[in-house]
Amino acid sequence: MKVRKYLASDMKEGLMRVKKDLGRDAVILHSRRVRRKGLRGFFTPRQMEIIAAVEPKSKEHSVNGIMLQKFAEKEKEMGTMAEELEVLKSRVTELSTSTHSDAQTAVPEKAAPKKKSVAYWRNYLEHHDLDPALLEEIFTEAESAAAGPGRVSHSRMAEILREKAADKIITSSGCSCRTQVFLGPTGVGKTTTLAKLAARLSLQESEKVGLITIDHYRIGAVEQLRTYSEIMDLPLEVVMAPQDLYKAMMRLEGCDRILVDTAGRSTGDKEQLADLASYIDMLLPADIHLVISATTRRQDVNYIADSFKKLKYNHLIVTKLDETNSYGTVINSSYYTKLPLVYLTDGQRVPEDLKPASKLDLAGLLWRTG
Numbered sequence: 001m002k003v004r005k006y007l008a009s010d011m012k013e014g015l016m017r018v019k020k021d022l023g024r025d026a027v028i029l030h031s032r033r034v035r036r037k038g039l040r041g042f043f044t045p046r047q048m049e050i051i052a053a054v055e056p057k058s059k060e061h062s063v064n065g066i067m068l069q070k071f072a073e074k075e076k077e078m079g080t081m082a083e084e085l086e087v088l089k090s091r092v093t094e095l096s097t098s099t100h101s102d103a104q105t106a107v108p109e110k111a112a113p114k115k116k117s118v119a120y121w122r123n124y125l126e127h128h129d130l131d132p133a134l135l136e137e138i139f140t141e142a143e144s145a146a147a148g149p150g151r152v153s154h155s156r157m158a159e160i161l162r163e164k165a166a167d168k169i170i171t172s173s174g175c176s177c178r179t180q181v182f183l184g185p186t187g188v189g190k191t192t193t194l195a196k197l198a199a200r201l202s203l204q205e206s207e208k209v210g211l212i213t214i215d216h217y218r219i220g221a222v223e224q225l226r227t228y229s230e231i232m233d234l235p236l237e238v239v240m241a242p243q244d245l246y247k248a249m250m251r252l253e254g255c256d257r258i259l260v261d262t263a264g265r266s267t268g269d270k271e272q273l274a275d276l277a278s279y280i281d282m283l284l285p286a287d288i289h290l291v292i293s294a295t296t297r298r299q300d301v302n303y304i305a306d307s308f309k310k311l312k313y314n315h316l317i318v319t320k321l322d323e324t325n326s327y328g329t330v331i332n333s334s335y336y337t338k339l340p341l342v343y344l345t346d347g348q349r350v351p352e353d354l355k356p357a358s359k360l361d362l363a364g365l366l367w368r369t370g
C-alpha cells in the first residue's frame with residue numbers, strides 16, 4: 001500500500017491533491033488541522049494535514065468488473081457445456097434414427113434442452129430469494145420469448161432471463177430535488193451513504209452542498225456527520241425540533257443541495273416513525289431515499305417498505321452489497337415498492353463505494369455468483 005502525507009490550506013484543496021496524485025481509489029486514513037511549524041505558524045491560518053493511501057493497481061477490483069467477468073466466465077462455461085451436449089445429442093439421434101422412424105425421434109429431440117435449461121435457471125434464481133410472484137413473471141415471459149421451433153441453448157436462456165429480470169427493475173439516473181433525505185432502519189448505512197453522495201456532489205459535480213442532521217437520538221450520531229462535514233468542509237446544521245428546520249434551511253440558502261440525515265428507526269415503532277414524519281413534512285418537496293441493506297430477508301424488505309410508507313419515500317438505495325452473495329433484495333425492493341433504485345453501495349469507503357443503479361448491472365448481479 002502506498003501511503004502519503006499532504007498539507008493543504010483546506011480539505012477541498014487537499015482532497016484534490018490526493019486525487020491528482022494517488023488517483024480516484026485513494027483512501028483517507030487520517031486528517032487533522034495543524035499549525036505551520038515555527039513562529040510563523042501562530043500568525044497564519046491552520047493547515048489541513050491529510051494522510052492518504054492507495055492499493056497498487058493490480059489489486060483493484062470493482063463490483064461491475066467482477067460481475068461482468070463472472071458472468072462472462074459463467075456464460076462461456078455454459079456455452080461449452082451446451083455445445084458438448086449438442087454433440088452428444090446429435091450422436092444419440094444418429095444412432096437412434098438407424099433403429100427408429102423419423103416421426104418418433106423429432107418431438108423429444110426439440111423439447112428436451114429447453115425444459116432442462118429452464119429448470120436449472122429456476123433453481124438457480126430461487127437461491128437469490130427472489131419474490132415468488134416476480135420469479136413466475138420472469139419465467140412466464142422468458143418461456144414465451146424462448147418458444148418456437150428451434151432449440152434454446154443454456155446460455156441463450158440465461159440471456160433471455162437476464163433481459164426479463166432487467167425489465168422488472170425500475171432505476172432512476174439521479175436525484176432531481178434540491179433536498180435529499182435519507183431514512184431507513186438502524187445501521188443500514190444512511191449516514192455513510194449520505195457522506196459518499198456529499199463528496200461526489202461537491203468534489204465531482206462542484207455543487208455547493210449543505211448538510212442537516214435530525215439524528216440527535218444516538219450518542220455520537222451528530223459527531224459522525226460533523227466529522228464528515230469538517231473533512232469535506234461543508235456546512236452542517238443540527239436540528240432538534242421540526243419547527244427549527246425552516247431556520248436551518250434558510251442558513252443553507254446558498255447551497256445547491258441539502259442532504260438530510262435522519263435517525264435510524266426501528267421498523268415496528270409507530271411513535272418513532274410518526275415523530276420522523278413531522279420532520280419530513282417540513283422538508284417537502286424532496287427526494288426521500290429509503291435505505292435498505294442487501295442483507296435484509298425478503299419478508300423483512302416488504303415489512304420495512306410498508307412501515308416507512310407514511311414517510312413518503314420516493315426512491316430506494318440498497319447498501320452493503322459486499323456483505324451478501326444473494327441479490328434478491330435489490331430486485332425485490334424495486335418490484336415490491338414500484339419505486340426506482342438510485343444508488344447501490346458495496347463497501348465502507350467514502351466516497352468510492354457508491355454506484356448509480358443501472359438496470360443491466362442489477363440484473364447481472366443475479367448471475368454474479370453463478
Ligand SMILES: Nc1nc2c(ncn2[C@@H]2O[C@H](COP(=O)(O)OP(=O)(O)OP(=O)(O)O)[C@@H](O)[C@H]2O)c(=O)[nH]1
Nearest residue numbers: 186187188189190191192264319320345346347348
Ligand atoms: N460493508 C459495508 N458496510 C457499510 C456500507 N455502508 C455503510 N457501512 C457500514 O455500516 C455501518 C453503519 O453505517 P452508518 O452510516 O452509521 O449507518 P446508519 O444507517 O446511519 O446508522 P444509524 O444512524 O445508527 O441508524 C458503518 O460501520 C459503515 O461503515 C456498505 O456498503 N458496505
Ligand SMILES: [Mg+2]
Nearest residue numbers: 190191221264
Ligand atoms: Mg446514521
